[in-house]
Amino acid sequence: MSDILMIVTGATSLTLTDGTEHPTGFWAEELVVAHRELRAAGHTITIATPGGVTPTVDAGSLSDAGAGGAEKAAELRGYLDEIAPELAASVPLDTIDVSAFDAVVLPGGHGPMTDLAFDPTTGRLLTEANAAGTIIAPFCHGPAALLSAVGADGAFAFAGRRLTVFTDHEELTGGTGEKTPWFVETRLREAGAVVETGADWSSHVVVDANLISGQNPQSSAAVAAAVIEALATAD
Numbered sequence: 429m430s431d432i433l434m435i436v437t438g439a440t441s442l443t444l445t446d447g448t449e450h451p452t453g454f455w456a457e458e459l460v461v462a463h464r465e466l467r468a469a470g471h472t473i474t475i476a477t478p479g480g481v482t483p484t485v486d487a488g489s490l491s492d493a494g495a496g497g498a499e500k501a502a503e504l505r506g507y508l509d510e511i512a513p514e515l516a517a518s519v520p521l522d523t524i525d526v527s528a529f530d531a532v533v534l535p536g537g538h539g540p541m542t543d544l545a546f547d548p549t550t551g552r553l554l555t556e557a558n559a560a561g562t563i564i565a566p567f568c569h570g571p572a573a574l575l576s577a578v579g580a581d582g583a584f585a586f587a588g589r590r591l592t593v594f595t596d597h598e599e600l601t602g603g604t605g606e607k608t609p610w611f612v613e614t615r616l617r618e619a620g621a622v623v624e625t626g627a628d629w630s631s632h633v634v635v636d637a638n639l640i641s642g643q644n645p646q647s648s649a650a651v652a653a654a655v656i657e658a659l660a661t662a663d
Contacts, residue, residue, distance in 0.1 A: 429470040430472070430530035430531060430662075431472050431474065431528060431530055432466055432472065432529060432530065432533055432655075433473075433474050433524065433532045433553075434462070434463065434473050434475045434476070434532075434533045434534070435476055435532060435534045435544065435550060435553070436454050436475055436476070436477050436483040436515075436518065436534075437453065437454055437477070437478075437483060437537060437539025437540045437542070437543055437544055438478045438479060438483055438484075438518075438539070438543055439452060439453065439538075439540070439541075439542035439543045440452065440453055440539075441542065442539070442542050442604065442609065443542075443609060444604060444607035444608070444609060445607045445608070446607055448607075450538065450604055450607075451486070451487060451488075452484075452486050452537055452539050452542070453483060453484035453485050453487075453539050454483050454484070454485055454486060454489075454535055454537040454539055455535065455536055455537035455568060455569075455645055456485050456486065456489035456490050456494075456495065456505075456508060457489060457495065457496075457500075457504060457648055458535035458536055458537065458567060458568055458570070458645055458648045459508075460504050460507045460508065461648035461652060462533055462567075462648055462651065462652045463511065464507060465652035465653070466533070466652055466655065466656065469656045471656075471659070473514075473533075474524075474529070475514055475515060475517075475518045475519065476519040476520065476521050477518040477519075477520070477521065478520075478543050478544070478547055478550070479520055479521075480518050480519055480520035480521075480523075482515055482518060483515055483518060483539075485508060485537075486538070486539070490505055521549045521550060521553065526553045526556050526560075527556070527560065529562065530562065530563065530659060530662065531562060531563035531565060531655055531658070531659060532553070532554065532557050532562060532563070532564050533565045533651075533655065534564075534565065534566035534570035534571075534573050535567065535568070535570055535648070536566070536567060536568030536569030536570040536572075536645075537568070537569060538569055538603070538604065539569075540569050540572040540573050541569060541609070541610070541612065544570075544572060544573035544576060545572040545573060545575045545576055545612075546575075547573075547576050550576045550577075551576030551577045551578060551585075554573065554574060554576065554577040555577045555579070555585045558577070558586070558638065561637075562638060563640060563659065563662075564638060564640070565639075565640040565642075565651055565654070565655045566591075566593075566641055567633075567641060567642030567643070567644075567647055567648060567651045568593070568642065568645055568648075569593070569594050570641075571612060571616060572593075572615075574586050574591075574616065574621070575616065575619060584619045584621075586616075586619075586620075586621055586639070587619065588620060588621075588622065589621055589622065590621075590624055590634050590636035590639075591616070591621055591622070591623060591624070591634050591636060591639055591641040592623060592625055592632055592633070592634040592641045592642065592643045592647075593612050593613050593623060593625075593641065594612060594613070594643060594644050595625045595643065595644075596611045596613045596614055597628055598628050598629065598643075598644060599611055599612075599613075601628070602628075602629070626643055628644075629644060630643075630644075630646060631644075631646045631649070631650045632644070632647055632650075633647055633650045633651055633654055635654060635658075640655055640658060
């Protein structure tokens with residue numbers, strides 16, 4: 429079985445264009461589904477955050493509306509309670525040797541727009557993983573973290589790569605709306621990524637060699653399945 433690094437945001441809020449703080453963190457469904465499916469497949473998961481902080485769940489993702497119903501919300505809460513000790517023991521990113529892992533998985537929530545997108549350690553780890561051909565799997569807002577992978581020469585490590593991400597239209601209609609400080613889809617396109625989007629709120633995964641990306645929370649299970657398949661093929 430494989431060792432998987434799950435890089436999770438440590439942010440608790442996102443500053444909107446009007447200066448207000450939007451409470452955030454990781455999106456429950458994304459972390460739970462990815463963690464649960466990868467663990468069920470027999471893989472070992474190490475959770476890491478900037479500074480080793482305990483990651484915060486976005487409260488909105490545990491509301492009945494955000495989770496997709498009261499039963500689903502309860503299910504997500506239950507799983508997060510189960511892995512609470514693991515989350516509390518998150519490893520500092522700057523202590524990670526990415527060569528020890530077979531895959532790097534990055535769930536979203538708006539948190540990565542605050543920290544991972546600008547974190548040099550995240551950028552170094554992703555650049556090293558990509559150079560080694562290690563599976564890299566960000567989804568929803570997780571691909572914001574890819575923006576940190578910029579070399580000293582200003583080159584974006586994922587320029588020219590095919591990927592998907594939470595779309596600008598999804599952000600405007602179901603995210604932080606007109607007050608969004610910046611749009612991840614637009615920023616990735618500007619950096620040189622080839623962004624391929626599916627229908628809003630539908631499961632959509634793009635695989636480009638070692639890069640596996642998903643568009644939104646609805647893509648969580650499909651991303652996990654694609655990672656499991658890629659790991660099996662690598663074995």
